[in-house]
Amino acid sequence: MSDRKQHWEEVYKTKQLTEVSWYEPIPETSLSIIKLFRLPKNAAIIDIGGGDSLLVDYLLMLGYTNVTVLDISSKAIERAKERLGANASQVKWIVKDVIDFNPGQKYDLWHDRATFHFLINKEEQGKYLEMVHRYLGPDGYMVLSTFSEEGPEKCSGLPVQQYSENSLPNLFARYFEKIRCFTKMHITPFHTIQSFVFCSFRNKPAIS
Numbered sequence: 337m338s339d340r341k342q343h344w345e346e347v348y349k350t351k352q353l354t355e356v357s358w359y360e361p362i363p364e365t366s367l368s369i370i371k372l373f374r375l376p377k378n379a380a381i382i383d384i385g386g387g388d389s390l391l392v393d394y395l396l397m398l399g400y401t402n403v404t405v406l407d408i409s410s411k412a413i414e415r416a417k418e419r420l421g422a423n424a425s426q427v428k429w430i431v432k433d434v435i436d437f438n439p440g441q442k443y444d445l446w447h448d449r450a451t452f453h454f455l456i457n458k459e460e461q462g463k464y465l466e467m468v469h470r471y472l473g474p475d476g477y478m479v480l481s482t483f484s485e486e487g488p489e490k491c492s493g494l495p496v497q498q499y500s501e502n503s504l505p506n507l508f509a510r511y512f513e514k515i516r517c518f519t520k521m522h523i524t525p526f527h528t529i530q531s532f533v534f535c536s537f538r539n540k541p542a543i544s
């Protein structure tokens with residue numbers, strides 16, 4: 337098992353849903369951005385590093401029928417499935433390190449809150465960028481959220497790459513058209529504040 341996977345399995349074995357800093361009772365910011373895209377209910381949506389986030393619950397409640405959750409931790413996925421009960425069968429679940437992900441399909445929406453920022457070397461960042469570009473449909477959308485430059489330097493004890501409202505779209509500019517970037521404060525369950533950047537993007541046509 338990779339160190340990365342071991343770390344996250346341990347987190348989800350030892351901490352409950354509301355005991356992790358990234359917990360949100362309602363993922364309001366992501367949901368409000370997704371709403372703006374006016375996607376059809378059968379749009380193929382993937383939540384990268386979804387963990388046991390409640391985003392999937394809300395997407396199902398809104399009537400989306402083609403939702404995938406990917407996470408490196410099997411424990412996180414197990415917990416999300418347990419929480420959803422019978423509704424879990426409406427979701428595709430993938431236990432994988434995103435860096436090794438080879439989707440056999442294209443997505444209409446790629447959502448990632450607080451996973452990409454763990455990729456701190458340029459090679460993995462480049463691989464991620466090319467993967468999203470390749471596996472999003474030509475007009476597909478991406479919602480990406482990371483710690484901002486005013487945010488913590490670590491998340492779950494691991495170092496992260498912080499971004500600004502400028503540096504995040506600059507990194508993705510080759511393959512994605514920026515729609516909007518903004519900074520959002522997240523209040524953790526421990527009543528501390530973490531500064532996040534949220535960016536939405538539209539995929540550019542493939543470069544031949």
Ligand SMILES: C[S@@+](CC[C@H](N)C(=O)[O-])C[C@H]1O[C@@H](n2cnc3c(N)ncnc32)[C@H](O)[C@@H]1O
Pocket residue numbers: 340344358359360384385386387388389390406407408409412432433434435448449450451454491492
């Ligand atoms: C900070 S948590 C955020 C969870 C969720 N996105 C949310 O907003 O509540 C990061 C998540 O990414 C997952 N993760 C970390 N590195 C990953 C990787 N390389 N591939 C897939 N998932 C990863 C972790 O297991 C964890 O669930």
